[in-house]
Amino acid sequence: MAFTLGLQRSGNTLGLIGLVGILVALTTLPRIPTWVRVLLGLAILLLSVPIAGFANTFVFELGIQIGIYAAMALGLNVVVGMAGLLDLGYAAFFAVGAYTWAIFGSEQARNFMRGHFPLPGEYMYLFMGIAVVTTALTGLLIGLPALRLRGDYLAIVTLGLGEVVRILANNLDHPINFTNGPQGITPVMRPPIDGFRSLMAHLGVRLDQTTDYQLFFYLLVLLMIGLVVLVNVNLANSRFGRAWVAIREDEVAARSMGIPLLPTKLLAFMTGAAFSGVMGVIFAAQRTFVSPESFTLLASITILAMVILGGMGSIPGAILGAAALTILNLDVLKTFSEFVRTSFPQIPSQVDPAKYERLVFGLILVLMMIFRPEGLIPERRHRSEMEEA
């Protein structure tokens, strides 16, 4: 605890890396009583990070991004990790979620329907629910044809359909302007937080313009992560979770045990999609800007790399993977870039470390597959499978 408090003083993102390390240690180290884990974990997430955030709001930004990606990694974890269906177009669901709110939470909707748009910010909570439905439906639409295929073919088809969603977003600005095409939608409404402000004031926290929404979204994302983890854990231990694992291990055997293949796979697909849909809504509101360029193949692969790094099927693994890659991408590579730019101006500008995230992701994928395919924090069942193979 003293260590964590010490880190806050430094006020830069390095503290956050340390916190992630402690959180990982908390979840993986054996022989710590559960209540200690919970208490320490909550203390770090609810006290240490916000205190660091007030010193440097970039910590909040990182925390929010990590949270959004962690929830998506958990969603993809259901699809890839539990059910063993390789989905290379996962960012499409994120896009559907983000656009669901962006269109109605901005003036965009005026282009094709009557009513008072933008909808007031409170509607965001409602749209988090609606996004679950729209993304699950998209999952159903994509899954129905795609999930009849296996392995490689499924990967190719999801890759294609993922691009289809991005290209639709890019082109649905005519004949009727739904998505505003490549220009993107901005500004997107945020929920009003007067209540939150006064609550914080009661708690003795002074907020200013730069920190109020950041803290609010940080806590909202934390809450969502909590929910997502809860759903995830329950699913993993449910009838469906066991059915998914059975399909992953052996489709033929699973079917002969009476598991209906297509509906079970579809359910995995839709569950995964719904997670990223909710986060898409938060993403749109937090950034107040949505454009098709955020939902490329690279985004899908990034989320996949998070799941692989942490360990397919493993819940703490997915969160760790999301934290590690987001920090790497948003902070470490960028800091390194700034360092290179200012210290070695003679290096050609095309050689910018921040631009080589593909190289890093590629290396992570290949090295993990060769040396530790079960991931950093392996799921128990997966580990035994990989070792035995």
Place this chain on the structure above:
Amino acid sequence: MLEQILSILPQVIFDGLVLGFVYAMVALGYTMVYGVLELINFAHSEIFMIGAVVGVEVFRYLAPQVPSGFLLLLIALLLGGALAGGTAILVERFAYRPLRKRGTTNRLVPLITAIGVSFILQDLVRLIEGLWHNEFFLRMRTVEDLEGSFELFGGAIFVQTKSLILIAVSMVMLVGLTYLVNRTKLGVAIRAVAQDLSTASLMGIDPDRIISRTFLIGGSLGGVAGVLFALQYTTVNATWASCPASRPSPPPSWAGSATSPGPCWGAWCSASWKTSSAPTCPS
């Protein structure tokens, strides 16, 4: 509208044919690997790209020294094929073989590795070109000998000399590949490995060597296609090949014969669609 479409139709068909030859050579590289390993080699598009980049560099540095454009192109094709094939072997040796040796049964594992390799190759080429020339877009140098053009059927089809070269080279490559797969010992071995790897190894075939050769052949085909593509379309960069639209996916039934016309037909269909979709779909 219809009249307009009809008037450019011959040109569209011809352009589709040209692009189709490039696609066919790339698609054959995909299918050969798929045949022996049942792996969609995502990194193959980068092998193609490496061929194109090598072609550009050869033209950049050798054009002043080499008097004849055709000789220059020959050097570019040889070097492009060799380097692309070499890269393909290295990829197989250091990324795919360790997985095979461990005997992983999970089919996601090699697939994810392939995606990773594809990303690594893209950025490596970008890194090299960045350090070397500080360029992102590489432009193929124009060489006069290869630049001629003429019109057919009263202007209905505009033909460039380099398109004809492209078709000729691809034909030679495709015929050569047919011969290699059907008539040589290596071809028999490749087909045997494709049908059943373990039985083939019982028959005295070293599967590792054959797989490595398959990567070499597929990779060189892709590299040659890359050089021809760069010559035809003049600008390349490290990430363009990975765009899914330019990724002809292998048709499912390869069934042991590398010369099945399947991939070629698939390539031509998708190429003609690519060249024709824009003019006919008003946006």
Place this chain on the structure above:
Amino acid sequence: MRKIGLLVAGAAALGMALGQANVIKIATQSPLSGPQAALGEQIKLGAELAVEEAKARFKALGFDLVLVPYDDQANPDVGVANANRIINDPDILGVVGHLNSGVAIPSSEVYARVNLVMVSPANTNPRVTDRKLPNVNRICGRDDVQGPVGAEYAFNNLKVKNVFVIHDKTAYGQGLAEEFKKRLEALGGKAVAFVGTEEQSNFTPIINQIRGARPVPELIYFGGIYSQIGPFVKQLRERGVKTRLMGGDGLDSSEFVRLAGKENAAGTFYTTVAGPVSAFPKAKAVAQRFKQKYGKDMEGFGIYAYDAANVILTALENAIKAAGNKKPTREQVSQEVRKVKMEGLTGTIEFDDKGDNKKAKYFVMQVAPSGNWADNKLIRVIEMAAPGAK
């Protein structure tokens, strides 16, 4: 855990380097790597030169002036992520950027949270300033003037009626092409087609479409960036299509000639909001220093970035004086920028209530046959106030 330890050590070392007293930093954000690096680098170097030249002046006031270049990769996601880093460095008091309007719009929303001033040398999309953010300014013109200027030149001077309009499906390219089309049709011309393409290498389909288009287009207008238009022109000319071509300021880079080939690029018309060195007598000496220092020719956006940086620096000096030789707040700098009235290389710079330059210049240019970008012919200069300004 060992890896994390390494990471922490590395980050600590980097963290140490940051955070000194009495340092004022100016950030640039523009694409420094990737397809549009040639334009982005001009922005960075132009601003860098201005900062280098002001260092001594600021030293006398007791401040160390530093330029921090950021690479937004022409990608809104990266731009916003960088912006979040920028607002958390308290030493950064101004931003020169961006190149792409699609990046500038969301990024400036982030700067607005802390009232960090942004002066844009290159963003032409009307929405950049139409949102009326108090911290967003630009010294260049707007697409809703640039597009029409191009259309009027094409219709009145080139006497063309039928134009084939292409755009690159980005906020910038599509916006510009739409403005062009609107004015062309208002004048009585006709857009034979209005096509968007993301294609980077194979332009055969569009070229075929141009060859088959009826009525025969007398001009092709391409709203996009040189990286796409260059190879397009090369393939177009190789296929024997001689139709004249016109573009916007995205074409304003010598890279265009490299990608298209000298003989294919020659004669291309383009409108730009960042005039060449030859258009500004005062820029000559600066361009020489630029060439000496960086071994590159100063192009339009370099000049505008130089001016944009100087706007911020002038405002900074005023703010420092007003604050009694103390480091001013970001808000003070933002307010001072709006009050600036200065003679830059490009003419008088002063901002209206939206942050547009009161009088911006628009240029119609033609690419020279020599292939030397500085030789490009300046056909006309139009000075105009931004539409809708008070």
